[in-house]
Amino acid sequence: MTTGHRLAGKILRDRRFGVRFSDGSYPVNGGLLPESFLELDPPDHTRLRRLATPAFSPRRIDEYRARVEKVADAxxxxxxxxxxxxxxxxxxxxxxxxxxxxxxxxxxxFANYGALVAASFDTGVTAEMAGANDKVLALFDRLIAERRRRPGDDVISSLVAAEAERKLTAQEMLGTLVLLLVAGFETTVNLIGNGTRALLDHPAQWTLFKAHPELAPAVVEETLRWASPVQLTSRIAHERVDGIGEDEMVTLLIGAANRDPEVYPEAYRFDVMRVHRPEHLAFSSGIHYCLGATLARMEGDVAFRALARKMPDLRQAGPVTFRDSVVIRGLRSFPVSRS
Incomplete structure (x- = not known):
């Protein structure tokens, strides 16, 4: 286990570590999710990630921004x-x-499903989770069948085309879609919730941001560092590395690494003017760096700007409740008022 930023980053980037044991097994907790590239090592991880990458290109993210702004305002x-x-x-x-x-x-x-999947990281599979899983898998099966008949300009259509070219299997396509759904939801909802709470709990920072909305990207980065939505991950040594034996697992406490005082001066302080050098590890690092990081950053940017513009007198209107999770840091509820 490590809490240090430099060592955690080094392990995440080291190709001698992966996410599977030498026999090919994965340290699952009995989840129902179909296998995705998040649970794979190269070369399969590389192959499947490459197929999903175009949906998250800077050009595509720019195309989504206007819609995100419209939804946020509404x-x-x-x-x-x-x-x-x-x-x-x-x-x-x-x-x-x-x-x-x-x-x-x-x-x-989807929202209910995302929350249930996140809860399963700690509690394992529940009957409620199993029911939601069946519904979402059935939905994707239906949409995949529709795209086979009538392709469109979306991720499902591009993956259906890749399946037809034998670049991935039907099961791999389903796993990729579920991963994109859960990851695209889970990080961002907690980024927005954690960041808004941090701003309201630090009135000087909230005032500074409202006066300078161009600081929105800095609010996003400091939130990701200070209250990382994903608090830990793990890697498995594929060979003996510096005293770590083959098939030994290392748990990386990302939340602690992002508050490492050897890297970030006064790491416990929430400071939107902080210079992030080196980059925080909220999106991991190395080959498993979060595919949707650019999208999450854009959504957080838009959300914080909209709150500052439309609700400058925003205040907490009741007690917050936290997610009951070791892996995920986020709020279950956060009552607020416009004034």
Missing amino acids: LLDRDEFDLIADFAAPLPISVISDLLGVPDSDTAE
Whole structure:
């Protein structure tokens, strides 16, 4: 186990570490999710990630920004609300649904599903999780069948085309889609919730940001460092490395690494003017660096700007509740008021 930023970053970038044991098995917790490239080492990880990458190109992300801004403004047309349920969750769900080409009528299942999947990291599979999993897999099966008949300009269509060219299997396609859905939702909802709470808990920082909305990207980065949505990950040594034996697992405490005082002066302080050198590890590093990092950053940027512009007198209106999770740092509820 390590809490240090430099060592954690080094391990994440070291090709002598992977995510599977030497016999090919994966240290799962009994989850129901179909296998995705997140649970694979090269060469399969490289092959599948390459197929999903075009959906997250800078050009595509720029194309989504106007829609994200429109959705954010519409969601903030209210006086009292729960920041998580009414803003932080619907925003990324709308975006990832667009990206995947999922009809609006089917997006209601997604927010609940994302939260249940995150909970399963700690609690294992529940009956509720199994039911939600069956519904989402059935939805993707239906959408895949539709795209085979009528391709469109979305991720599902591009993966269906790749399957036809034998670049991936049907099961690999399903695993990729579920990963993009869960990852596209989970990081962003907690980024928005954690960042808004940090700003309101630090009035001077909130005032500074409202006066200088161009600091939105800095708010995003400091939130990711100070309250990392994903608090830990692990890697498995593929060979003996500096006293770590083959097939030994190392747990990397990302939340602690991002507050390492040897890297970040006064690391416990939330400071939007902080210079992030080196980069935080909230999106991991190395070959498993978060594929949707650019999208999450853009959504966080838009969300914080919209809150500062439309709700400059935003305040907490009741006690917050936290997610009951070791892996995920985020809020379950966050009642707020416009004034």
